[in-house]
Amino acid sequence: MRERGRTRRLFGLGARAGGTLLRSRLGGEADWRALGEALFEGLSELKGPAMKLAQIMAQWDDLLPADLAEELARLQRQAQPMPWEGIRRSLVEQYGDLDARFSEIEQHPFASASMGQVHRAVTREGETLVLKVQYPGLAEILEGDLAQLRRIMRLGRWLKVPQVRLDALFEELAASLRGELDYHAEACALVRYRERYAHLHDLVIPEPLPDLSGPRVLAMRYVAGTPLRDMESAADAVRQRVAATLADWLTEELFTHGELHADPHAGNFAVDAEGRLVIYDLGAVIPVPDAHLKAMMQLLDATLARDPMAMDDALRQLGGRQGQGAPLALYRESAEAVVPLFEPGEQDFSDVRVHRRLRDLSPKVWAAMDRLQPPADVLLLSRTLNGHYWNLVRLGARLDMHGRTRPLLAWARG
Structure with missing residues (x-):
């Protein structure tokens, strides 16, 4: 009975999210704040996989509507405790x-x-x-929650997130949650x-x-x-x-x-x-294999050189881009957004101009995800580094990223 109750709650939250997304897609007024409040209340009580997914999504400050992201971020600091x-x-x-x-x-x-x-x-x-x-009882309900969560995540297609991206995110989340037990x-x-x-x-x-x-x-x-x-x-x-x-x-x-x-x-x-x-x-x-690190640094090297063909080749080395038709314009725009972080001298992570470029770029990257096709482990690595980036933003960090990356780029070339 308790498990059926969880399923109904998760289904209800998914239906509410789907309704809000549909209104947004049809050009209607979407109340993201109200949706966020409902998800916060429901997920903080239910705990488990769905709450974890919401916490992960809240880390992607550049993905969700601001009001929704703000409410989901509360799950990281104000979640209701278990009695x-x-x-x-x-x-x-x-x-x-x-x-x-x-x-x-x-x-x-x-x-x-x-x-x-x-x-x-x-x-x-x-x-x-x-x-x-x-x-x-978390171990007992985990697999049932994951099955419901996979259904809910299909709503992400309405945000133009390709199914390959959703499947990879789900597998990453499932493996992570099983490991956390x-x-x-x-x-x-x-x-x-x-x-x-x-x-x-x-x-x-x-x-x-x-x-x-x-x-x-x-x-x-x-x-x-x-x-x-x-x-x-x-x-x-x-x-x-x-x-x-x-x-x-x-x-x-x-x-x-x-x-x-x-x-x-x-x-x-x-x-x-x-x-x-x-x-x-x-x-x-x-674990992060050397091969992945070298390919990542090669991608950064090509990005800093503003070389879209080299960027595409590095993505292939990472296991992505199996299809044809590289989005070269997207690569060029990505380079323009990223290069300022690695210019000589200290870079200010509180510079709103950098955030604005990255925020504007993010939906374009997600819309092209079916062409980019990054594998699941690369997505996990990307999500994690993105989260640490925003921690540096919160600290207002000023770091010489140019100096920090020079020896790493040389290692990748060697």
């Missing part, structure tokens, strides 16, 4: 007598997300930690990243606590911090330090270790009292 009793049952399954282990567990979550929520706790020994608790894998990623980036003194990764963790509860030492989304009013020096740390870490992650943190929404990052970047969540880490 305490359901979370408490999961904790009792893990620990048995909670009073024997903890002197306090905060019933209101420290953070609430699509697949679980995080509660601060204090052990009997007086140590403060956080407990990431998977929503009860594995808290043992996330604990291993925390250990690996703490060891790997110990030399980056401005980067903090919480320590997992294996003795207090299990299949549906991940315990970590508590690290206080201001969420990245709330840093816009922080001192400029702090924001620039955090931006440089984020860029340094991403570069090393990709080009030294061949991995990438693939869930870049701002709620997964914070800044501690010392101005260091904190990474809270490592539930989604993807």
Whole structure:
């Protein structure tokens, strides 16, 4: 009965979204704000795959109507928490007598997300930690939700998103969600990243606590911090330090270790009292092969040279563009939008002129997606880097992207 109720709720939300999209397509007045409010209320209660998709879409600031994107972005910071009793049952399954282990567990979550929520706790020994608790029954309802989600995503065709793009996005989302259920894998990623980036003194990764963790509860030492989304009013020096740390870490992650943190929404990052970047969540880490990196840098090289034929060849190297008829005009326009970010000297990520170019370009890229045909893993990589780009925008970063990319471009040519 409960599963049928979820299906009805998801179907109802999909129908409402479809009606709004249809009115927009027919030239009518679409109330994107009202749709966003309905999706926020419904998805924050249902949690799971549909909420995760909405969070992902909200990261693409240049894709959705502004009012809809603003409402969906609330899912990253204001999602309704699951009632305490359901979370408490999961904790009792893990620990048995909670009073024997903890002197306090905060019933209101420290953070609430699509697949679980995080509660601060204090052990009997007086140590403060956080407990990431998977929503009860999530594994059982996941596949049913994914089936409904695939149906809802077909509405994306009304936004002129090709079916190949929708199918690839769905497969990416499904694989990501199944992986996020594995808290043992996330604990291993925390250990690996703490060891790997110990030399980056401005980067903090919480320590997992294996003795207090299990299949549906991940315990970590508590690290206080201001969420990245709330840093816009922080001192400029702090924001620039955090931006440089984020860029340094991403570069090393990709080009030294061949991995990438693939869930870049701002709620997964914070800044501690010392101005260091904190990474809270490592539930989604993807491998990035050297071949992909080289092809990506070759695409950037061709873009900076404003060479549309070389751009098309690089896209083929990535596994896209299987058909004929390269959209050369689109390549030229893409180059004009991207090149300013890589000119010599510091580039200001808060420059609205760059955002405007990228926003104007985005619907044209999506409309040509059936001709570009990027494979699913490239789409995931692109989405992730796009999310990190917008984190740099939120920080008002000023970075010498020209200097940062020169050695990487030389590596790709070698």
